[in-house]
Each structure stands twice: as C-alpha cells, then as structure tokens.
Amino acid sequence: MITRLATAIGCGLLCLAPVSTLADSRHPLDPLSWQEQWAVLEVLLDAGKLDEDTTFNRIALKPPVKDSVWSYKPGIAVSRQAEAYGRKGKQVFEAVVDLDRKSVTAWKEVNGVHAAFLDKEFKPDLIDELKKRPEFLEALRKRGIQNPLFVECVALPLRYLGEQEYMNRRIAMLHCRSAQGVRNGWPRGIEGLGVTLDLDSKEILEIVNESTVPVPGTSAEYDDETIGPLRAFPSPIEIRQPLGPGFKIDGHVVSWDKWRFHLRSDARVGTIISTVTWRDGGADRPVLYEGNLSEIFVPYMDPSLNWYTRTFLDAGEYSAGGLANTLTPGIDCPDNAVFFNGIVIEDNGRPKDKPRVACLFERYAGDVNWRHDQDGRPKRELVSRWTALLGNYDYVVDWIFESDGQMRVAIGATGIVEAKMAKAKNANDASHGGPREDAHGRFVDQHVVAVNHDHFFSFRLDLDVDGVRNSFVRDVIKEERLAADHPRGSIWVTQQKLARTEYDALLDTDMMEPSLWRVTSEGRRNAVGYPTSYQLMPGMTMGPVTRDDYTMKRAGFTSHALWVTPYRADERYAAGDYPTRSLSGKGLPEWTEANRSIENTDVVLWYTIGMHHVPRAEDWPVMPVLWHDFKLRPFDFFDRNPALNTSREP
Numbered sequence: 001m002i003t004r005l006a007t008a009i010g011c012g013l014l015c016l017a018p019v020s021t022l023a024d025s026r027h028p029l030d031p032l033s034w035q036e037q038w039a040v041l042e043v044l045l046d047a048g049k050l051d052e053d054t055t056f057n058r059i060a061l062k063p064p065v066k067d068s069v070w071s072y073k074p075g076i077a078v079s080r081q082a083e084a085y086g087r088k089g090k091q092v093f094e095a096v097v098d099l100d101r102k103s104v105t106a107w108k109e110v111n112g113v114h115a116a117f118l119d120k121e122f123k124p125d126l127i128d129e130l131k132k133r134p135e136f137l138e139a140l141r142k143r144g145i146q147n148p149l150f151v152e153c154v155a156l157p158l159r160y161l162g163e164q165e166y167m168n169r170r171i172a173m174l175h176c177r178s179a180q181g182v183r184n185g186w187p188r189g190i191e192g193l194g195v196t197l198d199l200d201s202k203e204i205l206e207i208v209n210e211s212t213v214p215v216p217g218t219s220a221e222y223d224d225e226t227i228g229p230l231r232a233f234p235s236p237i238e239i240r241q242p243l244g245p246g247f248k249i250d251g252h253v254v255s256w257d258k259w260r261f262h263l264r265s266d267a268r269v270g271t272i273i274s275t276v277t278w279r280d281g282g283a284d285r286p287v288l289y290e291g292n293l294s295e296i297f298v299p300y301m302d303p304s305l306n307w308y309t310r311t312f313l314d315a316g317e318y319s320a321g322g323l324a325n326t327l328t329p330g331i332d333c334p335d336n337a338v339f340f341n342g343i344v345i346e347d348n349g350r351p352k353d354k355p356r357v358a359c360l361f362e363r364y365a366g367d368v369n370w371r372h373d374q375d376g377r378p379k380r381e382l383v384s385r386w387t388a389l390l391g392n393y394d395y396v397v398d399w400i401f402e403s404d405g406q407m408r409v410a411i412g413a414t415g416i417v418e419a420k421m422a423k424a425k426n427a428n429d430a431s432h433g434g435p436r437e438d439a440h441g442r443f444v445d446q447h448v449v450a451v452n453h454d455h456f457f458s459f460r461l462d463l464d465v466d467g468v469r470n471s472f473v474r475d476v477i478k479e480e481r482l483a484a485d486h487p488r489g490s491i492w493v494t495q496q497k498l499a500r501t502e503y504d505a506l507l508d509t510d511m512m513e514p515s516l517w518r519v520t521s522e523g524r525r526n527a528v529g530y531p532t533s534y535q536l537m538p539g540m541t542m543g544p545v546t547r548d549d550y551t552m553k554r555a556g557f558t559s560h561a562l563w564v565t566p567y568r569a570d571e572r573y574a575a576g577d578y579p580t581r582s583l584s585g586k587g588l589p590e591w592t593e594a595n596r597s598i599e600n601t602d603v604v605l606w607y608t609i610g611m612h613h614v615p616r617a618e619d620w621p622v623m624p625v626l627w628h629d630f631k632l633r634p635f636d637f638f639d640r641n642p643a644l645n646t647s648r649e650p
C-alpha cells in the first residue's frame with residue numbers, strides 16, 4: 001500500500017484496486033497481501049502443521065522463477081507461492097504454500113540451526129523470576145540499586161563461541177540497565193553482571209558478578225526541554241511539487257525518467273529493488289534483477305563480560321517485527337515524499353500493518369549533471385529510502401537513481417553509540433592505577449565510555465546487464481615503463497582480467513593496486529565494439545582487523561569486500577539463512593568452497609561496506625548521520641552520455 005500525506009484528508013490511500021481485481025493485475029514480485037498472509041496460516045492449519053505452539057520468523061512471497069519474472073507482461077496470470085519459516089515446538093521448519101491451490105507443497109524440518117529471535121524472547125518471563133533471586137538483588141545493591149523495579153533487561157542470543165555445553169540450546173544473555181528518572185537509558189548500563197538463560201527450558205543457568213561498577217547519575221537527554229532553544233535559520237526552505245511527483249507508481253512498479261523498477265518491502269532485509277530497466281530507443285534494457293541489503297554485522301571490541309558477546313548479525317537475528325522502521329514525515333523523508341506501507345507478522349504468524357516502511361521522492365540540491373563552459377544541465381534524482389532501528393543504532397538506506405544511468409546506494413549510521421559505565425570520571429583519571437578504562441573506547445561523558453566497534457553492510461546485487469548472460473572482469477591499472485630516453489619514464493595502462501571462477505573474484509579495495517570492477521554483457525556491444533557493462537564503483541570501505549576472531553569467521557562475508565557467485569535462487573543472505581547462534585563459515589564462505597564457474601552465466605555480486613567506528617565526543621548523546629556509499633555506473637552501456645538531452649530546468 002502507498003500513502004501520501006497530502007492526500008490524508010481525501011483518499012488516504014492512493015486508489016488501490018479492489019481486492020477482487022488485485023490477483024489479475026499483480027506483479028510476480030508483489031509482496032503478500034493481508035488476505036494471502038492469512039491464507040498461509042489457514043492452509044497450514046488445515047494440513048495439520050499449525051498449533052498453539054507454532055511460531056514464525058517469516059511468512060513472505062516465495063521468489064518466483066527468475067525467467068518468468070523477466071518475461072511477465074501485465075494481464076498474465078501469476079502463480080503465487082509463499083514461504084514460511086518458524087518453529088513447531090522446538091523443531092525448526094520451512095514450508096512452501098501454494099496460494100492458488102491452497103495446499104502445502106513442501107515441508108522440511110531443519111536440524112542443527114536456530115531460528116531468529118521472536119519479539120517475546122527479547123523480554124522473556126524469566127526476567128521477573130530473576131528479579132527475585134537473592135544473588136541478583138545483592139549484585140544490584142552493590143551497584144547502588146536498592147530495588148529492581150526500574151531495572152530493564154533484554155535477552156540477546158548468546159553467540160556460539162566454540163563451547164559444546166550450550167551448542168544446541170536456545171541460550172540468551174541478559175543486558176540490563178537502570179533507567180530510573182531518565183528518557184535515555186543507554187548510559188545507565190549495569191556492568192560486570194552476566195545472566196545466562198535457556199529460553200526453551202525456561203532456566204536461569206548462570207549469574208556471574210565479574211566486577212562492580214556503580215551506575216552513574218550521568219544524564220544524556222536529547223529532548224527539546226533539555227536541549228533548550230533550537231537554532232533557527234533566518235530563511236526557511238520549502239520543498240514543493242505543485243503538479244505532483246515526477247514519477248508514476250503502478251502497484252509496486254515505479255517509472256521515472258528512463259528508469260523502471262519494482263519496489264517492495266521485505267521484513268528481513270528492508271526494501272528490495274527489482275527488475276530495474278532503462279528505456280533506450282523504445283526498448284527496456286535490463287540492468288539489475290534484484291538489489292538489497294543482505295546482512296548487517298556489528299561486533300564490539302571489548303573483551304569484558306556483557307561485551308565480548310555483542311557481535312550482532314542484525315538483519316538475520318533481529319528482524320522480528322520487520323527490519324524497516326516506521327518513517328517520520330518531515331524528518332526521514334521530505335514533504336514531497338510518497339510513503340509505502342507494509343505488512344509484518346507477529347510471533348504467531350498473524351499479519352500486522354506497519355505504516356510508512358519506505359518512501360520515494362525526487363530531490364534537487366543545486367548539483368550539476370554535466371557542464372562545459374557556459375552550458376550544462378542541473379541534476380535531479382529519485383530516492384527510495386527506508387530506515388532500520390536496531391536497539392541503539394538507526395540506519396538510513398537510500399537507493400538513488402540518476403538521469404545518467406547511474407544508481408548510487410548510500411547507507412547512513414546514526415542513533416546512540418553503545419556505551420559502558422566506568423569508575424573513572426573522564427580521560428584524565430581513567431587509569432585508576434590499573435588498565436585504562438577507555439582502552440576499548442573513548443570517554444564521551446562523565447563515567448561513560450563509548451565502546452569501539454565495526455559496521456559491515458553486505459549488499460546482494462543481482463546484475464543482469466542486457467540479459468542474464470554476464471561475466472565479471474577487472475580492469476587492473478598497472479604501470480608501464482617507457483623507453484630509457486623517454487622524458488616521462490612511465491605511464492599507467494589498463495589490463496583486463498576475466499574472473500573465470502568464484503576464487504578469481506574474491507576482491508578487496510587497495511589504493512596501491514587499483515582496478516575497476518565490471519559486469520559485462522555476453523550478448524551486446526556498444527557502437528565502438530565494447531561489450532556493454534556496469535561498473536561497481538566502491539566507496540571508502542574497510543576490512544576486518546580481527547581475522548582470527550571466531551565471531552568474524554561467523555560473519556565470514558566480511559573477509560572480502562567483493563564476492564561474485566553464480567545465481568542461485570536459495571542463496572539470499574550473506575551469513576546464511578540461520579545466523580542466530582550459527583557456526584563459522586556459513587553463507588558466502590560455504591557456497592564458494594566449490595569455486596564454481598562465473599564466466600558467461602548469471603552472476604550475483606556481494607559487496608560489503610565496512611567502517612571502524614572509534615567514537616568521538618561529537619557522537620554523543622545522538623550521533624550525526626555518517627554516510628558511506630557505492631555506485632553502479634554504466635560503463636560502455638551507452639554509445640554516449642545519456643544525460644545530454646536532460647532538461648535545463650531541474
């Protein structure tokens with residue numbers, strides 16, 4: 001569903017077709033409707049596969065066969081299937097439901113894995129029992145907390161770190177804080193107190209009091225009353241499109257300038273951009289079959305209790321209730337934005353509406369599309385945006401379409417940096433005669449150390465450049481020595497290298513050994529004879545420092561900036577289907593062990609943006625948005641600059 005705030009008093013919803021006609025006009029990639037979500041539960045119930053102990057992590061469209069999507073024309077009947085992942089009791093299962101025939105066509109029990117956490121598991125009933133335990137109450141009193149009433153705890157999956165005792169159990173560790181009297185409870189963590197739970201057997205397994213750090217009275221509020229008068233600019237800026245947006249939306253299909261693509265929200269990975277084409281000479285040329293965020297990995301760099309297990313695979317572990325957060329008009333998206341609503345599931349599989357999970361808008365910021373001398377064109381962009389709220393962090397994810405055939409993908413990190421409480425007041429007395437309390441982070445407030453950590457964002461990019469028969473090449477930039485009597489001495493040249501197998505395409509960015517990464521077409525050439533192609537142009541990215549750390553091996557996709565695999569419909573998540581308490585090497589490392597051929601075939605690129613975050617004072621109490629991006633850029637895809645004839649008016 002799509003909403004635009006300007007129509008809230010009128011239609012409210014942008015003229016959605018009646019339910020009875022939706023099936024006839026539905027695109028193969030349209031997400032499940034409310035009725036289809038319920039149909040999945042009803043079919044499973046009729047088949048004897050659903051009872052009161054059944055829980056769900058995912059009910060979503062089962063991706064249709066790729067060829068049928070590319071060949072789809074409006075009016076063609078579309079077969080609809082749904083996939084359902086969950087647990088029946090303690091048994092993990094995967095099911096496929098045929099929505100046309102109302103039948104379960106596949107049912108598989110999956111052993112040796114853990115399903116993603118449910119909403120109810122983050123705050124289990126065991127917390128109430130814990131607050132009655134004498135050893136827990138005594139640990140609180142040592143930290144100056146006389147009553148546990150205002151202590152808030154959340155259970156997070158305990159990562160498998162090689163121990164055998166808990167390997168097959170649903171183990172969680174509690175993280176608690178005292179938020180009494182404050183809006184922002186993040187700087188009130190209870191340090192050195194570890195509580196381990198078994199969520200299936202409903203046992204409190206262990207209470208460990210490693211060290212006692214009093215909870216400080218530090219306040220890090222950021223509400224208007226605390227901040228005081230807001231800065232005002234002398235002249236306001238208005239964003240208006242009096243004639244409406246310059247794009248068209250037909251169901252979930254968006255048309256803008258020469259671009260056409262399908263947009264849908266997915267509970268696990270956020271917005272998925274699909275079937276991207278460019279209108280060229282009366283024909284729609286395929287560029288990208290599917291692009292989306294695949295996984296987020298955030299490991300913290302502190303070895304102490306409560307911290308060494310904080311190695312979050314956010315998309316796979318924490319997407320209960322939907323990864324995409326509800327957008328706030330005027331803050332997340334400008335006034336001219338159109339909003340998309342979504343449907344997510346509750347723990348029992350029942351559908352629930354979630355408003356404004358994505359937005360779409362045009363923008364012009366005075367930038368230049370191209371220019372020479374006194375001539376040129378202004379730059380207008382189309383932006384698809386969604387945001388994720390994952391505990392303390394917020395992420396803004398943009399897909400930006402430009403009139404020169406380029407797509408830019410940008411991700412911005414903001415929110416509240418996670419911090420630990422320190423006995424020392426600040427950096428001047430941090431040592432206290434022992435190890436410095438800011439050895440694994442930096443003081444950002446009195447008695448508050450923001451802990452060093454990483455952010456890794458893996459994107460899955462199924463490029464189909466002028467068709468599905470593609471190859472991956474590197475244009476390596478190398479020095480060429482000139483003749484001894486030449487005044488230059490040396491120049492650089494490009495040397496094209498074809499990646500024939502997956503191992504050939506395991507790449508990292510290196511400023512001292514630069515190269516261009518391109519997906520080339522096997523079936524089309526441009527006017528001067530080069531195979532048409534699209535370039536993946538990396539932004540600034542950093543690889544892991546702690547390569548022998550078990551948690552980094554668990555997120556093995558971070559070991560390279562780029563992976564290239566042959567297309568497989570069931571390879572969708574960089575860290576594997578089940579990252580919760582997973583073993584090392586799942587996902588990309590496991591798939592690429594076979595070193596499959598990637599020459600003249602349907603290829604998928606997996607690119608990871610990586611950043612090491614050393615917090616600073618300016619990141620507190622709320623961090624300004626820090627952006628990183630990469631580009632998908634036409635490279636000999638056209639015969640000349642496709643933006644030559646764009647308007648002189650933005």
